[in-house]
Amino acid sequence: MMTTHKIGTREEWLAARLDLLDAEKELTRLSDALAQRRQQLPWVRIDKDYRFETESGNVGLGSLFKGRSQLLVYHFMFGPDYTAGCPSCSSIADGFNGITVHLENHDVAFTAVSRAPLAKLQAFKKRMGWSFDWASSGGNDFNADFNVWFSEQQQRDGTVEYNYRREPAMEGIRRGQTVAEWREEGSGSPMEQIAASTGTDIATYTRDRPGISAFVLENDKIYHTYSSYARGVDGTWAMYQWLDRAPKGRNEHGIWWRRHDEYGQAA
Structure with a gap:
């Protein structure tokens, strides 16, 4: 079957690629400017004593920093009634699972937070083969206060x-x-x-909803600095960043992705 896509010479490809490069560079500059605007947002002091169930026991929000001055939280959709984590959040987690060591060596702590009981989170984490920190917020208002429940x-x-x-x-x-x-x-x-x-x-x-929130610890006080939701989380979904560079792009027809241990199983 003959392709319907435009076919060209190497010279034509290079000319089109250089034109696209200009647009990509402009997008990069805009992305850098947006990052600066995120960092310029006013900080909001956290006065509520949130308590989380973690592998280290029942701890406050400050303990999630693990000695760092910054904390990134992924709001993972896993409610108490779920039997498994959200497949979309699970795909996103596959992409950030290996980054913790790099963040921690750059003064940034990272944890996922969900409302499900810790034992359920730990069992799913083991099933998926993940290593990132995961805290249960089931006993506090954290998810409600940050608009993800x-x-x-x-x-x-x-x-x-x-x-x-x-x-x-x-x-x-x-x-x-x-x-x-x-x-x-x-x-x-x-x-x-x-x-x-x-x-x-x-x-x-x-x-339950997905999202990202950022916090900073300064002079023994914790401040909320940033939160993003819905398509605002898209940039952290590594799978899509690769697909956007594939010949056919995202090429989606309905829900095609699954948890990584479910491919090959009957629908």
């Missing part, structure tokens, strides 16, 4: 504010659908597929 009532009332925007009320909330029930019914929407893969329904699954 919302109540069922908020969903019904239309008072969910995620990614700095208010979402409309969720109509017809269904609860308790199991993965087995979903499979018997057949695959539904992409969101239903993802929710079912975590052992939940759409409403339960979407009460």
Whole structure:
């Protein structure tokens, strides 16, 4: 079958590539400028005593810095009712799993935080072969305060504010659908597929959300410096950064990715 893509000479390719290079350089400059603007945001002091369950025991937010002056948190979607971590967050975690040692040697601590009990997080972490720190925030307001967890009532009332925007009320909330029930019914929407893969329904699954938050420790005081959500997390999803450079790009048709130990399994 003949390709429908434009075919050219090496000279034509080089001319087009140099034109694209100018645009790429401009994007790099814009990205550098945005990074500076992130660092110029005002800091907000954290006065609440958040407590987390970790491998080192029950600790405060300050302990997550592990002696560093900066802390990056990935808000991993793994609620108490989940039977497995969000597949999208799991794919993102595959990309950041190996960076901790580099960050820690540059005065930056890193941890994932989820609401699920620590034992459930540790079991999934072992299954995935990950090594990054992972803390449970199930007993505090951390996820709610940083806009990555919302109540069922908020969903019904239309008072969910995620990614700095208010979402409309969720109509017809269904609860308790199991993965087995979903499979018997057949695959539904992409969101239903993802929710079912975590052992939940759409409403339960979407009460937890993904995000990134940054904190700084200065003069024994902790400050919140930055948070980003939704497509704002896209730049940390390493898989997509590679696909954007592949010949066919993201080339997506529905939900194609899975947790890395699930490829080859029947849908």
